[in-house]
Amino acid sequence: MVCPHLAYRKTNGDRSFAEARAFCTVVDEFVQPMRADICNDRFALDHAAHCEIYRGHEEGEE
Template sequence: MACPHLAYRESDGDRAFETARAYCTVVDEFVRPVRADTCTERYGLSPERDCEYFRAEAGLDWDE
């Protein structure tokens, strides 16, 4: 299962891309492909537990 906050976009509004790029809706910016590949449940990661972007946006400390 992919991260629910990860979208793949074919443009940035000004220009089109040859292939869709990973876009994190939590921070409203494109993220590195390697990061997007690891942001999935199949690697045992979850946004609520492991993503520093999600946790910062939600105001969560790492000990919570």
């Protein structure tokens, strides 16, 4: 399951891209391409296990 905090956006503030890019709504930033694979749970990657942003956010919500 894709990270619930993942969005795809072309713009954020004064930043814009030709293609929509992975955007983390927790930190309000575009994410690195390698991190986007974690957000999307590609391969054996799992956002709940491998993303410190997701994990930290979940712990903060509890």
